[in-house]
Amino acid sequence: MVEVRALPANPGADPAAEVTIARALADRSERRDEHPALGDAVWRDLADPAPGSAGFVAVTPPDPEPVGYLRAIGRSGDPLVVDCAMTVHPDHRDDAVPGRLLDAGIAHARAVGAARAALWVFGADVDTDALAAGRGLRIERELWQMRVPLPVAGPAPMPTGVTLRAFVPGADDAAWLACNNRAFVADPDQGGWTAATLAGRVGEAWFDPAGLLVADDDGRMAGFCWTKVHAPAPPHEPHALGEIYVIGVDPADRGRGLGRALTVAGLDHLHRRGIAVGMLFVDAANTAAVGLYRALGFVTSRIDRCYGTDLA
Numbered sequence: 571m572v573e574v575r576a577l578p579a580n581p582g583a584d585p586a587a588e589v590t591i592a593r594a595l596a597d598r599s600e601r602r603d604e605h606p607a608l609g610d611a612v613w614r615d616l617a618d619p620a621p622g623s624a625g626f627v628a629v630t631p632p633d634p635e636p637v638g639y640l641r642a643i644g645r646s647g648d649p650l651v652v653d654c655a656m657t658v659h660p661d662h663r664d665d666a667v668p669g670r671l672l673d674a675g676i677a678h679a680r681a682v683g684a685a686r687a688a689l690w691v692f693g694a695d696v697d698t699d700a701l702a703a704g705r706g707l708r709i710e711r712e713l714w715q716m717r718v719p720l721p722v723a724g725p726a727p728m729p730t731g732v733t734l735r736a737f738v739p740g741a742d743d744a745a746w747l748a749c750n751n752r753a754f755v756a757d758p759d760q761g762g763w764t765a766a767t768l769a770g771r772v773g774e775a776w777f778d779p780a781g782l783l784v785a786d787d788d789g790r791m792a793g794f795c796w797t798k799v800h801a802p803a804p805p806h807e808p809h810a811l812g813e814i815y816v817i818g819v820d821p822a823d824r825g826r827g828l829g830r831a832l833t834v835a836g837l838d839h840l841h842r843r844g845i846a847v848g849m850l851f852v853d854a855a856n857t858a859a860v861g862l863y864r865a866l867g868f869v870t871s872r873i874d875r876c877y878g879t880d881l882a
């Protein structure tokens with residue numbers, strides 16, 4: 571028998587309970603799956619819960635040990651959307667646990683008046699497709715993690731008149747936000763950053779201004795390549811990994827080799843720091859970016875899917 575319980579509404583009130591459960595189950599899944607079980611959005615929401623967020627745990631009584639965990643995250647906006655992420659103990663993936671947890675997440679989304687519910691799955695496969703389809707959730711977005719051995723074959727010169735420099739926190743904030751939001755106008759998640767979103771990321775421990783490369787065209791920011799170094803995470807990730815965290819070229823500057831030059835410059839920066847593998851996430855439907863990455867030797871190493879449904 572599977573029992574799904576709602577966790578206290580504010581994880582801050584009892585951090586030991588929810589964060590410990592989430593961490594223990596994520597660690598167990600990561601040992602099996604060789605990739606993170608829950609994304610940054612979950613850990614950020616646990617530290618600072620958004621309106622409409624909640625956590626659920628699955629147990630199989632009389633065993634008191636949690637065998638599954640789901641975080642439902644309220645995505646601010648009108649209408650409200652609830653994004654779910656879950657991790658299930660490898661021994662319970664073929665029983666009722668995943669379905670019961672997802673049912674709880676969807677019921678919670680309805681209860682808080684959300685117009686839509688979504689489930690993000692890292693390392694999606696036919697089983698997660700079937701789980702989602704059984705509840706009327708359709709594949710809405712597919713993200714690929716792509717990797718490439720470093721160094722990549724160059725050279726990839728900057729277009730004439732464009733120079734590369736490091737981001738200057740504070741002085742470059744407004745120009746970076748304008749460039750980012752123009753570059754990602756079609757992607758509301760990345761294209762709607764505010765000064766507060768940027769300040770939050772710049773304030774994170776991993777941020778290094780030298781790793782945020784800016785393409786300067788006579789004093790105007792034409793594009794940028796923001797890199798992020800991931801420390802080794804043994805056993806599944808024994809070596810440091812170099813991520814292209816966000817890359818964007820102003821629409822007015824596309825198609826003249828700047829995207830390629832910035833990607834290669836970001837990868838070179840990571841390689842000079844002793845990193846042997848470059849990694850990034852890209853929307854499978856982003857043909858311009860996928861074409862660029864494939865041309866540089868990137869191959870798909872993991873598929874993440876967002877399954878979603880309207881609740882009205």
Ligand SMILES: CC(C)(COP(=O)(O)OP(=O)(O)OC[C@H]1O[C@@H](n2cnc3c(N)ncnc32)[C@H](O)[C@@H]1OP(=O)(O)O)[C@@H](O)C(=O)NCCC(=O)NCCS
Pocket residue numbers: 753754817818819820823824825826827828829830831850851852853856857858859861862865
């Ligand atoms: C992806 C992006 C950075 C490419 O920038 P760009 O300056 O236009 O790219 P380049 O001129 O350097 O072109 C490099 C390669 O991209 C590919 N490419 C560029 N535009 C393309 C398009 N519209 N369709 C298909 N392939 C395209 C080609 O493979 C090209 O290869 P080539 O050098 O053999 O012609 C740019 O389109 C962008 O900022 N997009 C919005 C933000 C984004 O999606 N970022 C990536 C998120 S992972």
